[in-house]
Amino acid sequence: MFRKGLALKKEVAGQLAADYHSALIDRIRAADYQWHKERLRVHLAREFGFCYGVDRAVDYAYQTRRRFPERPIYLTGEIIHNPQVNGRLRAAGIRFLSDPEEDLNSLGPDAVVILPAFGVTIATLTQLQRQGCTLVDTTCGSVLNVWKNVHRYARDGYTAIIHGKVRHEETQATASQVLQFPTGRSLVVLDRAEAGIVCDFIRHGGDEALFSARFAEAMSPGFVPHRDLQHVGLANQTTMLMTESLAIAEMLRQAMVDRYGDTGLDTRYRAFDTICSATQDRQDAIMALLEDSDLDLMIVIGGYNSSNTRNLARLARQRVPTYHIADATGLMSSRELRHRPVDTGQPAPGAVVAEARTVDWLPGERVVTIGLTAGASTPDAIVGQVVERLAMFAVEIG
Numbered sequence: 001m002f003r004k005g006l007a008l009k010k011e012v013a014g015q016l017a018a019d020y021h022s023a024l025i026d027r028i029r030a031a032d033y034q035w036h037k038e039r040l041r042v043h044l045a046r047e048f049g050f051c052y053g054v055d056r057a058v059d060y061a062y063q064t065r066r067r068f069p070e071r072p073i074y075l076t077g078e079i080i081h082n083p084q085v086n087g088r089l090r091a092a093g094i095r096f097l098s099d100p101e102e103d104l105n106s107l108g109p110d111a112v113v114i115l116p117a118f119g120v121t122i123a124t125l126t127q128l129q130r131q132g133c134t135l136v137d138t139t140c141g142s143v144l145n146v147w148k149n150v151h152r153y154a155r156d157g158y159t160a161i162i163h164g165k166v167r168h169e170e171t172q173a174t175a176s177q178v179l180q181f182p183t184g185r186s187l188v189v190l191d192r193a194e195a196g197i198v199c200d201f202i203r204h205g206g207d208e209a210l211f212s213a214r215f216a217e218a219m220s221p222g223f224v225p226h227r228d229l230q231h232v233g234l235a236n237q238t239t240m241l242m243t244e245s246l247a248i249a250e251m252l253r254q255a256m257v258d259r260y261g262d263t264g265l266d267t268r269y270r271a272f273d274t275i276c277s278a279t280q281d282r283q284d285a286i287m288a289l290l291e292d293s294d295l296d297l298m299i300v301i302g303g304y305n306s307s308n309t310r311n312l313a314r315l316a317r318q319r320v321p322t323y324h325i326a327d328a329t330g331l332m333s334s335r336e337l338r339h340r341p342v343d344t345g346q347p348a349p350g351a352v353v354a355e356a357r358t359v360d361w362l363p364g365e366r367v368v369t370i371g372l373t374a375g376a377s378t379p380d381a382i383v384g385q386v387v388e389r390l391a392m393f394a395v396e397i398g
């Protein structure tokens, strides 16, 4: 198992820079995060793009290819939620176990398997180890921190309530962590509405069969609502909206107080903020941009199944028209734009996300100020291509 890279960092640095770096974005950073051409102005968020965890995961994947040129290399699924990055890894001959033609059961000791930044479930890890595969673990330190907290909850008899997306790889891996402990239980809640149902059950009890049907996909095996909602601890998928996580923490705390009283609350309820600092920095930066600049619209760049990107778009949409595009091709023309509508739920892994088309997205006949940011799995090179496209439109519309 390789956990700290493969000692080839310098050797792959040039290739990584060629694939993901953008000199244009460097220049915009140096110019106080602003760019303009003709009547288009761009204000770039002060934190955007590749986070430390993604940077490291992609670096390790390149090192793995260099270190094992002759051996079959696999990823358990997408290394991060960015189609271009995944595409480059495919082009380098790395195979994806999530593809229908691949079979995890057939891997043997010659296989090298890269574990993604989100981590993998205990079941997958155990199977890969049993089959003798060489593993390259890129699980982000911030995800490991979440696991540490849910381990503590499980050990101490608290059910881990995970604010996250039940089909997201990270949340599935986190939920699986509790299964290592005899008293380990977990329940995933997506948002305030789902947390509200859990709070009602904590306060008043209810029909276990109905509750179990509602949360069938979200509960750990053998979950018994009456028994397992008496002691709860909150954790988050690292890329959720901080404001929503805090609201859910307060809802659960209040429900426990209403049911059992204030006395000894800490023996019934715990919370630990496990949103990672990179996610928080990007959410803070977009809020600062929305506060400080008079924006006409916002463009958020990132994979359509990237949780942190979608949350950035949700924040921006509260204030200005917001377009979540996967890459520069989303900017079809100065008239028409292809994007993922904000707030349309989590797609199943591998599912194709429906896009929308908007015409006349650029206000006409005046200076237009565009806010720009990118999710944690979007390289600078893609942000740079978006600005180049805007430059083309600026000339065109004059």
Ligand code: SF4
Residues within 6 Å of the ligand: 051, 052, 053, 054, 117, 118, 140, 141, 142, 143, 238, 239, 276, 277, 278, 279, 308, 376
């Ligand atoms: S978003 Fe946060 S948890 Fe996920 S890889 Fe990046 S730094 Fe790690």
